Amino acid sequence: MSDQEKGNCIGVYCVAKLSTGDYMTTFMTQAELNACAQQNGFNSSVWSGPFRGEMEKKACIKHAFKLWPKFKDNCFSNVVEYLNYTKEGI
Incomplete structure (x- = not known):
């Protein structure tokens, strides 16, 4: 299916296996994704350019992560913490 046949995006989802x-x-x-974009500078090149879909995926993963059970020494926790506290978030 080509991009022209797909239609408009209504949202994104993340599935995690525990x-x-x-x-x-x-x-x-x-x-919700538009609200994230506005909060993070909607006019920035990553949110308004060709990587918008990737930023939406990242926003959903970071949102989902908040709901996952927490473990000590979790590498993913360290990465998310780093992304939350750096300006780039990349």
């Missing part, structure tokens, strides 16, 4: 074998799914609507 160590228990259960799955957690988190969905963000386009309105």
